[in-house]
Amino acid sequence: MFSIDWRPNKKDRMPLHIQIMEYIKSKIYSGDWPVNTKLPPQRELAHIFHVNRSTLATALAELIADGLLKSKIGSGIWVANNTWSVLASPKQVDWNHYVDSGICLPNFPAIQEINRSEFNPANIRLGTGELSPDLIPSAELKSIISKIPDKIQSFGYEEAKGLLYLRQQISQYVRDLGINASPASILIVSGALQALQLICFGLLPKGANIFLEKPSYLSSLKLFQSMSMQFHGIPMDNEGIEPAPIRYQNKRQSTSLLYTIPCFHNPTGILMTKQRRQDVLALSQQELLPIIEDDVYRELWIDAPPPAPLKARDQDGRVIYIGSLSKSLSPGLRIGWIIGPEPVIERLADIKMQNDYGSSSLSQWAAAEWLASGLHQNQLRKVRAELRIRRDFALEALNMYFSDIATWTIPQGGFYIWLKLIHPVSMQKLFKTALDNGLLINPGNIYDALANHHLRLSYSYAALPDMKQGLSRLATIIHKLEHA
Amino acid sequence: MFSIDWRPNKKDRMPLHIQIMEYIKSKIYSGDWPVNTKLPPQRELAHIFHVNRSTLATALAELIADGLLKSKIGSGIWVANNTWSVLASPKQVDWNHYVDSGICLPNFPAIQEINRSEFNPANIRLGTGELSPDLIPSAELKSIISKIPDKIQSFGYEEAKGLLYLRQQISQYVRDLGINASPASILIVSGALQALQLICFGLLPKGANIFLEKPSYLSSLKLFQSMSMQFHGIPMDNEGIEPAPIRYQNKRQSTSLLYTIPCFHNPTGILMTKQRRQDVLALSQQELLPIIEDDVYRELWIDAPPPAPLKARDQDGRVIYIGSLSKSLSPGLRIGWIIGPEPVIERLADIKMQNDYGSSSLSQWAAAEWLASGLHQNQLRKVRAELRIRRDFALEALNMYFSDIATWTIPQGGFYIWLKLIHPVSMQKLFKTALDNGLLINPGNIYDALANHHLRLSYSYAALPDMKQGLSRLATIIHKLEHA
Numbered sequence: 025m026f027s028i029d030w031r032p033n034k035k036d037r038m039p040l041h042i043q044i045m046e047y048i049k050s051k052i053y054s055g056d057w058p059v060n061t062k063l064p065p066q067r068e069l070a071h072i073f074h075v076n077r078s079t080l081a082t083a084l085a086e087l088i089a090d091g092l093l094k095s096k097i098g099s100g101i102w103v104a105n106n107t108w109s110v111l112a113s114p115k116q117v118d119w120n121h122y123v124d125s126g127i128c129l130p131n132f133p134a135i136q137e138i139n140r141s142e143f144n145p146a147n148i149r150l151g152t153g154e155l156s157p158d159l160i161p162s163a164e165l166k167s168i169i170s171k172i173p174d175k176i177q178s179f180g181y182e183e184a185k186g187l188l189y190l191r192q193q194i195s196q197y198v199r200d201l202g203i204n205a206s207p208a209s210i211l212i213v214s215g216a217l218q219a220l221q222l223i224c225f226g227l228l229p230k231g232a233n234i235f236l237e238k239p240s241y242l243s244s245l246k247l248f249q250s251m252s253m254q255f256h257g258i259p260m261d262n263e264g265i266e267p268a269p270i271r272y273q274n275k276r277q278s279t280s281l282l283y284t285i286p287c288f289h290n291p292t293g294i295l296m297t298k299q300r301r302q303d304v305l306a307l308s309q310q311e312l313l314p315i316i317e318d319d320v321y322r323e324l325w326i327d328a329p330p331p332a333p334l335k336a337r338d339q340d341g342r343v344i345y346i347g348s349l350s351k352s353l354s355p356g357l358r359i360g361w362i363i364g365p366e367p368v369i370e371r372l373a374d375i376k377m378q379n380d381y382g383s384s385s386l387s388q389w390a391a392a393e394w395l396a397s398g399l400h401q402n403q404l405r406k407v408r409a410e411l412r413i414r415r416d417f418a419l420e421a422l423n424m425y426f427s428d429i430a431t432w433t434i435p436q437g438g439f440y441i442w443l444k445l446i447h448p449v450s451m452q453k454l455f456k457t458a459l460d461n462g463l464l465i466n467p468g469n470i471y472d473a474l475a476n477h478h479l480r481l482s483y484s485y486a487a488l489p490d491m492k493q494g495l496s497r498l499a500t501i502i503h504k505l506e507h508a
Numbered sequence: 509m510f511s512i513d514w515r516p517n518k519k520d521r522m523p524l525h526i527q528i529m530e531y532i533k534s535k536i537y538s539g540d541w542p543v544n545t546k547l548p549p550q551r552e553l554a555h556i557f558h559v560n561r562s563t564l565a566t567a568l569a570e571l572i573a574d575g576l577l578k579s580k581i582g583s584g585i586w587v588a589n590n591t592w593s594v595l596a597s598p599k600q601v602d603w604n605h606y607v608d609s610g611i612c613l614p615n616f617p618a619i620q621e622i623n624r625s626e627f628n629p630a631n632i633r634l635g636t637g638e639l640s641p642d643l644i645p646s647a648e649l650k651s652i653i654s655k656i657p658d659k660i661q662s663f664g665y666e667e668a669k670g671l672l673y674l675r676q677q678i679s680q681y682v683r684d685l686g687i688n689a690s691p692a693s694i695l696i697v698s699g700a701l702q703a704l705q706l707i708c709f710g711l712l713p714k715g716a717n718i719f720l721e722k723p724s725y726l727s728s729l730k731l732f733q734s735m736s737m738q739f740h741g742i743p744m745d746n747e748g749i750e751p752a753p754i755r756y757q758n759k760r761q762s763t764s765l766l767y768t769i770p771c772f773h774n775p776t777g778i779l780m781t782k783q784r785r786q787d788v789l790a791l792s793q794q795e796l797l798p799i800i801e802d803d804v805y806r807e808l809w810i811d812a813p814p815p816a817p818l819k820a821r822d823q824d825g826r827v828i829y830i831g832s833l834s835k836s837l838s839p840g841l842r843i844g845w846i847i848g849p850e851p852v853i854e855r856l857a858d859i860k861m862q863n864d865y866g867s868s869s870l871s872q873w874a875a876a877e878w879l880a881s882g883l884h885q886n887q888l889r890k891v892r893a894e895l896r897i898r899r900d901f902a903l904e905a906l907n908m909y910f911s912d913i914a915t916w917t918i919p920q921g922g923f924y925i926w927l928k929l930i931h932p933v934s935m936q937k938l939f940k941t942a943l944d945n946g947l948l949i950n951p952g953n954i955y956d957a958l959a960n961h962h963l964r965l966s967y968s969y970a971a972l973p974d975m976k977q978g979l980s981r982l983a984t985i986i987h988k989l990e991h992a
Contacts, residue, residue, distance in 0.1 A: 027669070027692050027854075028692070029691070029692065051850075053823065054688055054689075054690075054693075054823075054825075055822055055823055055824055055825030055826075055849055056689075056690060056692070056693045056825065056849060056850050057825075057849065057850055057851075058824060058825035058826075058849040058851070059824075061849070061850070061851050062851075106823070106824065116796070116824060117796050117797075117798050117824070117825070117826050118796075119798075119825070119849055119851050119852050120851065121763065122711040122712070122763060122765075122798070122852070123710070123711065123851060123852065123855045125711075125712065125713040125716075125763055126709060126710040126711050126712060126713070126855065126859075127708070127709050127710075127712065127713065127714060127735060128709040128710060128859050128862065130855070130858055131858050131861065131862060136858060139668050139858075139861055140668070142665075143667055154664060154665070155664075157662065157664060160662075160663045160664065162663060165663055166657030166660070167657075169653065169656055169657050169660075169870065170654055170657055172653055173650030173651075173653050173654055176650070176653075178641065178644075178840060179644045179646060179649055179837075179838035179839070179840040179841070180638060180641060180644065180838070180839050180840055181626075181638070181839045181840065182840065183627055184623050184624070185511070204538055205540075206538075206540060207513075208511050208512070208513065208540070209540045214698070214864040214867075214868070215864055215865055217862075217863070217864055217865055218863060218864040221862075221863055221864070224611070225610060225611050225612040225734075226607070226610040226611075226612060227606040227607065227609075227610050228606070228609065228610060228611065229609040229610070229611065230611060232609075245862065246862060247862055250709075251611060279605065279606060279609055281606075312600070312601050312602075313601075314601050314603075314606070338539055339537065339538075339539055339590070340539055340542060340543075340590065340600060340601070341538075341539030341540065341541075341542035341601070341603070342539070342542075342601050353663075354663035354664070354869075355663070355664050355665045355865070356662060356663040356664055356665065356666065356868070356869030356870070357663070357868060357869070357870065358864060358865070358866070358867065358868045358869075365539055365540060365541065365542040365545070365603055366535075366540050366541055366545070367541075367542070367545050367546075367603050367604065367607060368603050368606070368607065370511075371607040371610065371614070374614050374615050374620060374623075375610075375612050377615065377623055378612065378615060378701075378705075378729065378730060378731055379701070379702060379705055379863075380698040380699055380701055380702040380705070380842060380864075381699055381701055381839070381842070382842070383698075383842065383868070384698070384840070384841060384842045384867070384868035384870065384871040385838075385840030385841070385842075386653065386840070386841065386868065386870045386871050386874055387868040387870050387871060390870060
């Protein structure tokens with residue numbers, strides 16, 4: 025839980041353990057580490073401070089003797105006191121109680137670790153679902169940003185649904201995908217994740233039923249689970265999610281909807297066929313089951329353009345459509361959109377206003393100028409060509425290193441290969457061992473608790489030599505764990 | 509709930525009512541207005557379309573006869589059907605059911621109306637809590653934005669707590685306010701409202717007790733109420749919130765905290781004195797009651813700098829501090845920050861990652877460059893001088909038009925004057941009548957249900973001549989309503 029960016033200065037004449045004591049005292053006195061804060065394990069602290077274990081132990085022992093820290097057997101070291109409290113009052117706010125009682129569940133520990141470890145450049149990121157930095161068109165984006173000062177009309181709040189100029193650009197953009205949406209039926213959001221959050225809080229009562237692919241990206245989010253939504257995982261075949269089990273399970277005793285990623289599904293990479301799309305739409309009509317179509321990977325096709333979106337064939341306003349610039353252009357812009365019936369969009373816009381008063385004006389202008397510039401189609405062509413090279417490279421490396429220990433899907437687009445280990449190993453142990461060896465992976469069980477011998481590999485992020493070396497190292501680790 | 513940006517073309521040879529019919533049909537066929545959507549009242553629709561009531565009535569009557577619309581006595585006109593459903597199936601997703609059953613309560617109708625009507629430039633905004641567009645330093649901001657392309661290092665995701673460079677700038681900035689905060693104890697958020705959202709979901713169980721000023725900005729938000737938090741409104745005097753009633757009420761049967769706006773309180777404008785700050789901190793220590801210090805108006809002092817923040821005297825990590833650039837620089841950047849003990853900041857950063865994967869990189873870079881440039885102090889000087897002129901002007905206008913119908917506070921900074929009408933009038937009627945007369949006001953009852961003859965006036969937004977004319981017109985309206 026700690027991000028310590030300090031370490032003792034080995035050239036300083038003050039002994040290392042004293043420097044560490046002074047640092048820890050300063051964190052405690054300032055209130056940054058309040059009473060009852062748990063410190064990281066000693067092994068980790070020694071690693072962070074770049075000192076050996078005995079130096080650290082000396083520092084901690086003195087602080088425990090001073091009464092500032094306390095050691096609880098089997099549960100590590102805690103902040104016990106601060107000078108203020110020693111002098112004046114023994115009573116402290118127990119923030120851990122507040123943190124633990126919050127409504128939202130914390131992220132999976134593995135995801136928290138990934139969110140932290142991604143910023144360590146020494147790690148090879150074999151699971152990251154983002155474009156490699158060299159696939160983000162920085163030069164073109166910079167030229168777009170340099171145009172914003174002449175265009176931007178206001179540094180004030182934008183309309184609840186977002187900048188009209190951007191909504192007009194998106195309306196045109198999705199028309200080419202076959203979707204007929206007026207700017208009034210589009211809501212700008214800060215990425216697809218926020219779209220899901222607004223839907224969770226705006227359209228569903230607690231305990232609503234969500235049908236979704238098994239495994240699914242949605243299962244890796246704690247958001248819906250924090251609100252007690254009931255997930256019903258539905259099996260997939262190589263054409264996409266199977267409609268029959270939904271019909272069987274959907275008793276409509278309560279509010280329900282279907283969440284699906286029909287294009288280059290996260291995490292399996294599966295592309296829903298045209299026929300399956302028709303079947304799913306028919307089911308949605310018969311069962312009165314609204315659909316959330318998460319289509320953020322659509323443009324990243326490699327072999328052939330995917331079939332039209334479900335939303336393109338939706339004449340009754342049964343589909344809510346989510347798109348984004350994060351996967352095809354730049355995550356840092358934080359720009360996505362929701363398209364749906366106007367009453368739904370109005371409701372979600374109201375929740376968005378309650379959350380953050382709308383997305384950054386700067387980002388909205390940058391996205392609008394980008395789409396208006398026509399540069400997006402060039403970018404997509406470039407990304408598709410590069411993804412083809414990367415996918416083929418990754419498949420070759422898998423053939424080389426994994427053919428005796430795993431099977432996998434061959435994606436037609438998107439970022440992901442869904443790897444299934446032939447012999448199960450502990451996901452937790454694999455994740456940790458890989459990280460200790462400088463490899464960041466996305467374990468399958470965060471997408472489906474039962475997918476406990478699966479990995480989501482991504483060929484979009486790591487540089488090719490790193491990818492090859494990383495996969496080779498990963499195979500060795502798996503071999504060892506299998507025989508442990 | 510509708511934002512119709514279309515109107516019939518009076519120069520077209522097609523009759524107006526036919527044009528309207530075609531427009532409404534297109535909205536229904538496209539799914540934008542699904543079955544069971546309620547149309548705006550006829551009076552409002554006629555106004556939107558710029559046609560007289562009988563033209564509109566003709567169009568609606570034909571659509572009702574076609575079976576596309578239906579009229580429910582006493583509750584207006586609804587979408588009944590669409591061609592698809594007429595031909596194939598009578599069953600439609602009832603989106604109203606989804607919208608109504610969502611977890612989050614909708615905004616107050618008055619706030620929804622304000623959010624919409626602010627974008628009609630014909631309205632004089634007498635309640636808007638924002639800087640007037642001419643107080644936003646557009647030229648300087650544009651020059652900062654033009655520097656971003658040379659500085660920005662990545663268009664990818666930022667760290668969970670936000671761009672380190674921005675956190676370093678904020679750490680320096682708040683040091684001048686007396687707050688000692690390392691970058692690790694700062695979380696970047698998309699404005700102070702998002703800070704409150706993260707606190708609500710991250711630190712509090714359902715039904716937690718929130719002590720707050722009565723009236724309070726927080727009461728105008730439905731967020732905490734959606735999560736069943738218990739609000740305990742505490743009276744204020746002219747030194748700020750009164751500690752004694754908190755001590756009396758705080759039984760600590762459940763998780764609780766104190767939310768306060770000590771500087772130029774929203775909506776009353778009251779500045780908490782130094783003595784009262786000490787009393788509140790002492791209470792917080794005795795009662796183990798954590799404090800959320802919402803300090804977004806601090807820099808907007810007119811007569812003298814306010815006393816140091818509560819956070820500056822917080823040695824035990826009992827205060828969570830919220831700041832923002834929205835009130836002093838630009839709301840469109842959507843940049844604010846939370847400062848608190850590291851375990852709290854880590855928890856809130858995790859929730860932020862679950863919400864939107866962090867704030868816009870562009871906005872974070874712009875904010876960091878702005879703070880690093882040193883331009884902020886110039887901006888604050890300019891804003892303070894202008895707010896003095898605006899406040900004095902508003903008080904003069906109030907003396908002129910309101911001395912026989914209201915009393916009011918004299919703020920020493922911030923944006924707001926809290927107006928109390930001598931004779932109560934219906935807030936709803938006043939709000940509506942004012943809006944019909946092109947005046948947008950913030951009724952007091954959204955800040956406290958019992959403040960039903962109060963208004964929050966703001967002198968920060970409207971141009972001076974508009975402000976004067978608006979206040980004059982408002983006084984006339986109140987006079988009329990008093991005698992109605």
